[in-house]
Amino acid sequence: MMVLDMIILALSWLFILGGSVFVVIGAFGTLRFPDFWSRLHAASITDSAGVILLIIGMCLQGGATLITVKLLFIGVFLFLTGPTATHAIANAALVTGLRPLEAKGLTGAEPEPISPDQDQPKEVGE
Amino acid sequence: MRILGILISLLALWLLTSGLFTPMLIGLGVVSVLVVIFVTARMDAQDDDRVGIRLSPVRFAKYLIWLMVEIARANWAVTKIVLSRKMTIRQHMFSVPYTQKTDLGQVIFANSITLTPGTITVETEDGNFLVHAVDYSDDDPAALADMDARVTASELGGAH
Numbered sequence: 001m002m003v004l005d006m007i008i009l010a011l012s013w014l015f016i017l018g019g020s021v022f023v024v025i026g027a028f029g030t031l032r033f034p035d036f037w038s039r040l041h042a043a044s045i046t047d048s049a050g051v052i053l054l055i056i057g058m059c060l061q062g063g064a065t066l067i068t069v070k071l072l073f074i075g076v077f078l079f080l081t082g083p084t085a086t087h088a089i090a091n092a093a094l095v096t097g098l099r100p101l102e103a104k105g106l107t108g109a110e111p112e113p114i115s116p117d118q119d120q121p122k123e124v125g126e
Numbered sequence: 127m128r129i130l131g132i133l134i135s136l137l138a139l140w141l142l143t144s145g146l147f148t149p150m151l152i153g154l155g156v157v158s159v160l161v162v163i164f165v166t167a168r169m170d171a172q173d174d175d176r177v178g179i180r181l182s183p184v185r186f187a188k189y190l191i192w193l194m195v196e197i198a199r200a201n202w203a204v205t206k207i208v209l210s211r212k213m214t215i216r217q218h219m220f221s222v223p224y225t226q227k228t229d230l231g232q233v234i235f236a237n238s239i240t241l242t243p244g245t246i247t248v249e250t251e252d253g254n255f256l257v258h259a260v261d262y263s264d265d266d267p268a269a270l271a272d273m274d275a276r277v278t279a280s281e282l283g284g285a286h
Contacts, residue, residue, distance in 0.1 A: 108219035
């Protein structure tokens with residue numbers, strides 16, 4: 001039994017440290033990338049690999065308890081809200097007219113113009 | 127039938143998140159679950175607006191496993207770009223057609239694109255998504271079409 005505990009502990013440390021490394025890489029990328037659009041992608045490393053590995057590691061620490069169940073709930077919610085938040089930020093940038101720096105020889109697809117009956121961002125007084 | 131499902135899932139949620147099994151706390155849980163069911167039933171009578179989950183559980187579970195592998199691979203690819211001395215990125219915005227019939231299927235596809243690092247769904251239009259890729263390669267549209275087909279396959283029935 002002792003050996004099994006040791007293995008689980010070691011695995012959980014491995015996952016937690018791995019997750020932390022990806023969180024740091026995400027932060028590093030956010031600093032290194034040149035513009036807004038590419039920085040979003042660096043942040044999504046933190047969002048996916050960092051979160052998944054950290055939660056698996058913490059679940060192993062928690063063992064078969066209610067803590068693990070709660071961690072899994074948190075994981076599921078982050079899985080749904082993370083991409084949704086990223087999409088909201090990216091969409092806000094697109095709507096306000098920010099375009100990515102297209103690579104050489106590529107032209108970006110343009111969004112369909114917003115028709116007047118669709119709800120537009122309200123004008124904020126200067 | 128539907129109310130029974132809500133009852134069981136809400137009670138399970140209460141018990142799992144509280145973790146305390148004293149009569150008073152369980153009683154409070156039962157009361158709040160009943161209030162929620164009363165309110166939902168009334169709202170249902172008002173607008174009859176509900177979100178149907180039309181997914182095949184088995185095929186969706188398979189899709190989730192496949193998605194995990196994809197996320198791992200995409201993470202590795204973006205990590206390599208971040209850590210490389212000379213960051214070679216090829217940013218590109220392109221449109222990806224989707225074939226899902228249900229709103230839920232489209233949400234799953236769009237969220238899966240965003241969840242894999244390297245691609246972000248920026249805008250939703252009729253019949254296609256605008257996707258931004260940080261390191262665009264010419265295989266990307268084909269890879270996303272494959273993902274699209276997998277999401278559509280995990281949808282249940284519907285008119286084809």
